[in-house]
Amino acid sequence: xxxxxANLDLDPDAAAMKRLAAGDTSALRDxxxxxxxxxxxxxxxxxxxxxxxxxVAQEAFLRIYxxxxxxxxxxxxxxxxxxxxxxxxxxxxxxxxLRKASSLSYAGVDGESDLPRAREVSADSPRxxxxxxxxxxxxxxxxxxxxxxxRIATILSRYEGMSYTEIAKVMSVSVMAVKSLLxxxxxxxxxxxxxYLDRKG
Numbered sequence: 001x002x003x004x005x006a007n008l009d010l011d012p013d014a015a016a017m018k019r020l021a022a023g024d025t026s027a028l029r030d031x032x033x034x035x036x037x038x039x040x041x042x043x044x045x046x047x048x049x050x051x052x053x054x055x056v057a058q059e060a061f062l063r064i065y066x067x068x069x070x071x072x073x074x075x076x077x078x079x080x081x082x083x084x085x086x087x088x089x090x091x092x093x094x095x096x097x098l099r100k101a102s103s104l105s106y107a108g109v110d111g112e113s114d115l116p117r118a119r120e121v122s123a124d125s126p127r128x129x130x131x132x133x134x135x136x137x138x139x140x141x142x143x144x145x146x147x148x149x150x151r152i153a154t155i156l157s158r159y160e161g162m163s164y165t166e167i168a169k170v171m172s173v174s175v176m177a178v179k180s181l182l183x184x185x186x187x188x189x190x191x192x193x194x195x196y197l198d199r200k201g
Contacts, residue, residue, distance in 0.1 A: 013077035020068040032061055035078070038160075039085055045155045046089045048144065056092065060085045075169065082160070082170045086152050093148045142192030150185040153178055 013034065019027035039060055044053035063084050064071075071080070143151065149171070156162045156170060167178045 011073065011077060014073035017064075017068060017071045017073070017077070020065070021071070028061065028065055031064065035081060036061075039081065042082065042085050042155065042160065043089055045159060046148075046152060047092070048140075052092070056085065056088050059088055063088075079166065079169050082156070083172065086156075086170055089152060090148050138193060139189075142189050145192065146185055146188055150181050150188070153181040154185045154189075157182055 013031060016027040016030045020031075036057060039057045040053050043056035043060075044050060047053055047056075060081065064081065143154065146154065153167055153171065156167045162170070164175045164178045164182075168175045171178065173181075
């Protein structure tokens with residue numbers, strides 16, 4: 001039987017899952033209120049489609065409800081929740097073969113410190129603003145062109161602030177696999193931006 005970390009018993013999400021398993025449906029509302037925004041953002045950053053992100057978020061919480069009697073607080077609840085969302089995103093991508101959408105809710109992705117962020121471009125003049133917009137769009141296109149596993153690893157790393165170990169748990173892969181995914185993603189992002197940067201140089 002898995003050993004339950006005593007500290008996790010103090011986790012409000014673990015406590016809510018216990019209440020939910022005992023039949024207190026208000027516990028699900030508590031969980032949703034705490035995590036709805038982050039779940040939606042994760043799905044939206046993957047698909048860049050608000051309607052689809054809402055569907056994924058709804059399905060994720062339905063999945064949480066369905067496992068209420070089986071859930072054991074052997075790890076952080078958010079790790080389990082993000083694993084559910086990640087699997088739903090990857091499954092949806094495989095089943096519908098979605099293409100990149102037209103916009104994102106964030107301003108840029110950099111694989112490493114030497115990759116430019118759109119927000120770092122000065123906006124002191126109309127030309128600067130145009131260049132910022134063009135770079136942001138190019139970054140969005142490049143990120144959306146990443147293979148699904150690389151894309152989700154990049155989102156978890158850069159926008160959710162997760163460590164390699166946390167991403168590995170969410171994606172159910174090894175830490176080395178996460179490092180490899182992020183390394184390949186950084187290279188693809190860099191390659192995708194080089195033509196634009198050379199043209200602007």
